[in-house]
Amino acid sequence: MTSPLARRRPLLAALMLGVALLIALPMATACGSPSAAPGASTVKEIAVTIAGRQVTPPPGRIDVAKGQTVRITVTGDAADEAHVHGYDKAADLQPGVPATIEFVADRDGLFEVETHDSKLQLFQLVVR
Numbered sequence: 001m002t003s004p005l006a007r008r009r010p011l012l013a014a015l016m017l018g019v020a021l022l023i024a025l026p027m028a029t030a031c032g033s034p035s036a037a038p039g040a041s042t043v044k045e046i047a048v049t050i051a052g053r054q055v056t057p058p059p060g061r062i063d064v065a066k067g068q069t070v071r072i073t074v075t076g077d078a079a080d081e082a083h084v085h086g087y088d089k090a091a092d093l094q095p096g097v098p099a100t101i102e103f104v105a106d107r108d109g110l111f112e113v114e115t116h117d118s119k120l121q122l123f124q125l126v127v128r
Helices: 004-030
Strands: 043-051 054-056 061-064 069-075 080-084 089-093 099-104 109-115 121-127
Touching (some): 043 121
Parallel strands (some): 061 121
Antiparallel strands (some): 043 054
16 A cells, blocks of 8 residues: 555645746746747848839838837849938948848837838838
8 A cells, every 4th residue: 555645746746846837937038038028029020122113012001019129121123222210220222232221119109111312112110
């Protein structure tokens, strides 16, 4: 016959494992693991192409979370400058060469992203 203590060992082991996991979970979250705040550490990739003064995808609004990193890649067929108003971020465009603008969207609002010389609207960035 087994003693009452021997019958409770599996339950005790499972309880100890559960306590260890509860202690470890907040530490993993604080260290930036994938279970950290949703959207806070992700990068929003936005790719735009300009050909014959046509923007692809067509200009529209793109939503991002406040605090999110935004990476905009623009490939055009003419020399120009892409610019994010309100953040004063820009990149020189050379024909056929992708140009990248990267920043943290740390201000709420609606921000125009356009080219300067050709005055094309690429999209509107909405930060909430």
